[in-house]
Amino acid sequence: MELKEALEQLSLLQKKMYAYNVASSSIYLDAVTVAPSDTAEGRGEALGILAGESHKLFADPAVGELLAFLREHKQELTQLQARQVEELSRSYRQLSVIPQDEYMEYAKLTNEADAVWHKAKETNDFALFCPYLEKMFAFNRKFAGYYDADKAPYDALLSEYERGLSMEYLDRFFGQVREALVPVIHAINEKEQIDDSFLHQHYPIDAQRKFSDYLMEVMGLDRTHCTIGETEHPFTLNFNNKDVRITTHYLEDNVASSMYSVIHEGGHAMYELNIDDDVQYTCLAGGVSMSIHESQSRFYENLIGRSKPFIEAIFPKMQEFFPEQLKNVTAEQFYRAVNKAELSLVRTEADELTYCLHVMIRYEIEKAVIGGKLEVRDIPAEWNRLYKEYLGVDVPDDRRGCLQDSHWSGGLIGYFPSYALGSAYGAQMLRNMEQDVEIWPSVAAGDLSPVTGWLKEKVHRFGGSLTPADVLKNACGEFDPSIYTDYLVKKYSELYQL
Amino acid sequence: MELKEALEQLSLLQKKMYAYNVASSSIYLDAVTVAPSDTAEGRGEALGILAGESHKLFADPAVGELLAFLREHKQELTQLQARQVEELSRSYRQLSVIPQDEYMEYAKLTNEADAVWHKAKETNDFALFCPYLEKMFAFNRKFAGYYDADKAPYDALLSEYERGLSMEYLDRFFGQVREALVPVIHAINEKEQIDDSFLHQHYPIDAQRKFSDYLMEVMGLDRTHCTIGETEHPFTLNFNNKDVRITTHYLEDNVASSMYSVIHEGGHAMYELNIDDDVQYTCLAGGVSMSIHESQSRFYENLIGRSKPFIEAIFPKMQEFFPEQLKNVTAEQFYRAVNKAELSLVRTEADELTYCLHVMIRYEIEKAVIGGKLEVRDIPAEWNRLYKEYLGVDVPDDRRGCLQDSHWSGGLIGYFPSYALGSAYGAQMLRNMEQDVEIWPSVAAGDLSPVTGWLKEKVHRFGGSLTPADVLKNACGEFDPSIYTDYLVKKYSELYQL
Numbered sequence: 001m002e003l004k005e006a007l008e009q010l011s012l013l014q015k016k017m018y019a020y021n022v023a024s025s026s027i028y029l030d031a032v033t034v035a036p037s038d039t040a041e042g043r044g045e046a047l048g049i050l051a052g053e054s055h056k057l058f059a060d061p062a063v064g065e066l067l068a069f070l071r072e073h074k075q076e077l078t079q080l081q082a083r084q085v086e087e088l089s090r091s092y093r094q095l096s097v098i099p100q101d102e103y104m105e106y107a108k109l110t111n112e113a114d115a116v117w118h119k120a121k122e123t124n125d126f127a128l129f130c131p132y133l134e135k136m137f138a139f140n141r142k143f144a145g146y147y148d149a150d151k152a153p154y155d156a157l158l159s160e161y162e163r164g165l166s167m168e169y170l171d172r173f174f175g176q177v178r179e180a181l182v183p184v185i186h187a188i189n190e191k192e193q194i195d196d197s198f199l200h201q202h203y204p205i206d207a208q209r210k211f212s213d214y215l216m217e218v219m220g221l222d223r224t225h226c227t228i229g230e231t232e233h234p235f236t237l238n239f240n241n242k243d244v245r246i247t248t249h250y251l252e253d254n255v256a257s258s259m260y261s262v263i264h265e266g267g268h269a270m271y272e273l274n275i276d277d278d279v280q281y282t283c284l285a286g287g288v289s290m291s292i293h294e295s296q297s298r299f300y301e302n303l304i305g306r307s308k309p310f311i312e313a314i315f316p317k318m319q320e321f322f323p324e325q326l327k328n329v330t331a332e333q334f335y336r337a338v339n340k341a342e343l344s345l346v347r348t349e350a351d352e353l354t355y356c357l358h359v360m361i362r363y364e365i366e367k368a369v370i371g372g373k374l375e376v377r378d379i380p381a382e383w384n385r386l387y388k389e390y391l392g393v394d395v396p397d398d399r400r401g402c403l404q405d406s407h408w409s410g411g412l413i414g415y416f417p418s419y420a421l422g423s424a425y426g427a428q429m430l431r432n433m434e435q436d437v438e439i440w441p442s443v444a445a446g447d448l449s450p451v452t453g454w455l456k457e458k459v460h461r462f463g464g465s466l467t468p469a470d471v472l473k474n475a476c477g478e479f480d481p482s483i484y485t486d487y488l489v490k491k492y493s494e495l496y497q498l
Numbered sequence: 499m500e501l502k503e504a505l506e507q508l509s510l511l512q513k514k515m516y517a518y519n520v521a522s523s524s525i526y527l528d529a530v531t532v533a534p535s536d537t538a539e540g541r542g543e544a545l546g547i548l549a550g551e552s553h554k555l556f557a558d559p560a561v562g563e564l565l566a567f568l569r570e571h572k573q574e575l576t577q578l579q580a581r582q583v584e585e586l587s588r589s590y591r592q593l594s595v596i597p598q599d600e601y602m603e604y605a606k607l608t609n610e611a612d613a614v615w616h617k618a619k620e621t622n623d624f625a626l627f628c629p630y631l632e633k634m635f636a637f638n639r640k641f642a643g644y645y646d647a648d649k650a651p652y653d654a655l656l657s658e659y660e661r662g663l664s665m666e667y668l669d670r671f672f673g674q675v676r677e678a679l680v681p682v683i684h685a686i687n688e689k690e691q692i693d694d695s696f697l698h699q700h701y702p703i704d705a706q707r708k709f710s711d712y713l714m715e716v717m718g719l720d721r722t723h724c725t726i727g728e729t730e731h732p733f734t735l736n737f738n739n740k741d742v743r744i745t746t747h748y749l750e751d752n753v754a755s756s757m758y759s760v761i762h763e764g765g766h767a768m769y770e771l772n773i774d775d776d777v778q779y780t781c782l783a784g785g786v787s788m789s790i791h792e793s794q795s796r797f798y799e800n801l802i803g804r805s806k807p808f809i810e811a812i813f814p815k816m817q818e819f820f821p822e823q824l825k826n827v828t829a830e831q832f833y834r835a836v837n838k839a840e841l842s843l844v845r846t847e848a849d850e851l852t853y854c855l856h857v858m859i860r861y862e863i864e865k866a867v868i869g870g871k872l873e874v875r876d877i878p879a880e881w882n883r884l885y886k887e888y889l890g891v892d893v894p895d896d897r898r899g900c901l902q903d904s905h906w907s908g909g910l911i912g913y914f915p916s917y918a919l920g921s922a923y924g925a926q927m928l929r930n931m932e933q934d935v936e937i938w939p940s941v942a943a944g945d946l947s948p949v950t951g952w953l954k955e956k957v958h959r960f961g962g963s964l965t966p967a968d969v970l971k972n973a974c975g976e977f978d979p980s981i982y983t984d985y986l987v988k989k990y991s992e993l994y995q996l
Binding site: 015026034036047 | 513514516517518520521522524525527528531532533534535536537539540541543544545546547548551721722723724725727737738740741742743778779
């Protein structure tokens with residue numbers, strides 16, 4: 001084989017993977033937005049076959065040979081080509097170890113489970129979802145063995161989403177976070193609580209939709225390349241760096257819910273839209289890892305979106321969208337309300353301070369189920385026990401308990417810890433950003449361009465052309481969770497005058 | 499090869515074709531409904547590759563061998579299997595003659611042309627669309643030669659949509675129609691025109707949306723399997739018999755426009771939803787031909803939707819949706835207004851009587867361009883000349899002229915005549931239906947089930963399990979265009995008291 005021909009094959013292979021990804025993402029997007037309710041079967045048939053086709057394409061031994069050939073010619077490759085070969089070799093090993101029939105069956109299960117989860121959540125019926133969740137965990141445990149039979153299964157899964165991540169690392173990280181934050185949470189429990197009742201007046205959904213458009217404008221999201229839709233569970237979907245979709249979910253009695261989901265998903269979208277053209281249609285397109293992605297979404301959501309300068313900047317405009325609801329509210333009151341720390345039930349609506357504990361509960365449950373120490377049918381009881389223990393709350397029903405998140409129905413087991421790591425990375429990026437640029441006067445003027453400029457320079461533009469570790473090093477230096485906990489302790493000590 | 503194995507391959511092949519169809523349809527649906535505006539490039543990349551993959555799958559010589567093997571074992575096949583082999587053999591011959599690179603290039607062009615057509619129509623800029631349309635016609639002329647080098651190219655294209663259809667047949671059909679209808683149109687021009695001004699008051703789009711839901715309910719469309727969306731040009735998209743989508747386009751100053759597009763697309767959807775389960779995921783799923791499909795949509799739209807009993811049934815409810823607009827209008831006035839015959843510009847809003855002339859103009863232009871007698875750049879002038887000649891109207895701009903329809907941007911050249919044939923078939927079905935069942939008392943009570951029941955029995959349920967000719971024979975007997983022209987002459991003579 002000639003190198004030139006091999007590189008052409010490499011490029012075509014990646015374009016095909018891109019095309020299959022666009023296909024399945026489009027079908028998924030349709031399913032969760034506009035598809036009629038009783039249509040999962042036919043869609044599952046199609047998704048199963050497409051997954052099989054794309055699996056066959058990529059798991060073909062010829063691909064293994066192509067990648068081996070290119071690894072032998074590493075010194076003749078450009079940096080981007082070398083990174084593509086590195087990433088594809090990693091994925092090839094992982095994907096080619098899963099038998100095609102299991103892969104197709106899993107794709108079908110994922111589609112069905114999503115529809116069932118929607119119904120189960122709606123009707124608060126864990127028993128309905130339980131058999132699907134059992135299969136989902138069973139598949140993932142089996143896949144873990146395929147990925148790396150030498151590792152503990154949950155370590156193998158964690159490493160899928162964040163290479164090298166382990167229970168040992170996370171036990172230490174979560175331990176450190178718990179040690180720093182739990183005393184603050186306890187201290188806050190003794191203080192007078194912030195009044196956020198005005199957030200829970202009637203906020204008409206049409207006005208909230210217009211407010212979302214405004215938030216996207218403030219963030220600088222280009223609407224010719226990024227639209228917003230509505231789904232049960234907000235998410236970001238990237239086709240390529242010119243075509244990104246975000247979704248949100250509106251609650252009439254909670255204006256902060258969609259507001260911060262728009263800013264959160266907008267952060268994911270900003271990352272994708274800022275990735276360089278030269279990695280498009282390759283395996284290096286898209287954000288480099290889950291935790292780096294979450295660092296960006298939570299950066300905009302919390303470090304910027306819940307900062308006093310940002311709220312002061314947008315609050316007058318917000319009063320125009322909701323004149324009745326906010327006429328007697330000040331920006332300061334709004335700032336305090338959206339930063340209220342409380343022992344709550346729902347992760348996506350949790351405050352910055354307690355958020356990590358929500359993630360920790362999911363981490364512990366996944367660890368126990370994959371480790372064979374907890375049966376899937378016992379998840380609700382264990383979930384409720386842990387919420388009581390860590391957050392002091394009684395879970396009234398599974399809808400607001402273990403059925404609240406879509407992740408497990410989509411097969412994302414081992415993903416949750418990325419949220420917590422991402423938050424911690426973000427805090428360290430902010431410290432470094434503040435050392436490089438004076439961002440706050442601009443933010444206070446409603447101009448996020450210095451923020452986005454720094455993130456684009458240090459994180460976004462690379463996509464996967466650097467390794468996750470290199471991106472992290474580039475933006476954070478040596479990772480130090482205490483920067484994150486210090487940031488939270490300081491912010492919440494001020495808010496609650498501890 | 500064993501027959502059993504061959505039949506398994508046959509089934510898998512068709513399931514794969516189904517899956518690729520779901521993929522490209524989902525991408526298309528997204529593109530025309532919610533996708534951000536500047537995203538055609540990345541989508542085209544994906545669609546081009548998927549088209550290539552599906553082409554490679556199907557045009558593989560192994561498929562030719564499989565089909566040849568199965569044709570040899572014809573007597574051992576079930577009727578459905580035999581029909582699958584017959585249809586696939588026909589498609590295989592057609593598809594396998596198109597070189598893969600041309601096929602992929604064409605798929606990319608179709609995607610790009612659709613986006614450009616939208617812009618061109620919006621900005622009334624034919625020059626923008628012209629180069630794409632030139633390529634589209636050039637591709638189709640070339641494909642025609644691949645399909646059947648012995649036929650005149652336009653005959654080969656016509657035969658793609660309606661097997662055996664030819665210019666000779668259509669010249670005669672349109673001649674017959676013109677001869678019967680033009681005198682009536684002229685006579686109407688001498689009479690006092692019907693007042694339809696109340697249709698053009700302000701009809702708020704939100705109320706129209708609710709009215710669409712009501713119309714779908716009256717039609718008996720199951721919303722758990724059929725949703726409605728909004729697009730520039732209304733269409734029906736069928737994934738399978740449990741998942742069908744229709745779209746419409748709302749005009750604030752024309753309530754009849756979306757009303758009849760919903761009933762029209764609802765007719766297409768009804769056909770798809772009523773097809774038997776046993777042809778799903780095979781090449782026999784879906785309506786059997788374009789003209790039979792149009793016969794169904796136009797059946798509901800005109801023969802039922804514009805009938806006096808139907809309007810009398812829904813009018814009181816319609817007055818509830820539009821109380822201000824319709825308070826001084828009677829059902830009789832409404833019936834007359836939506837049947838007003840006029841010399842108009844826009845095909846989709848044309849009345850039943852003049853509709854065929856709109857189609858005839860498109861037919862003549864396609865015939866001339868494919869036949870090498872008209873340049874694409876001269877289409878606007880020729881369009882305007884023919885509208886003047888046949889319909890006596892001056893076309894004020896290309897937006898309401900040759901840019902009005904989406905068909906050419908989607909590569910549908912040779913499709914238009916199906917609309918006219920479908921209308922004629924429908925009239926003959928109605929006559930036969932009336933001989934079998936007393937439908938009008940039910941229709942007058944807002945109950946379309948006897949109508950749908952007859953159509954399901956005679957047309958819908960078969961999907962492609964019968965040939966188009968057999969479906970036609972089943973529902974119409976021997977085709978006789980005079981039943982259609984007689985129906986129109988009678989209806990319009992009464993309306994205008996000729």
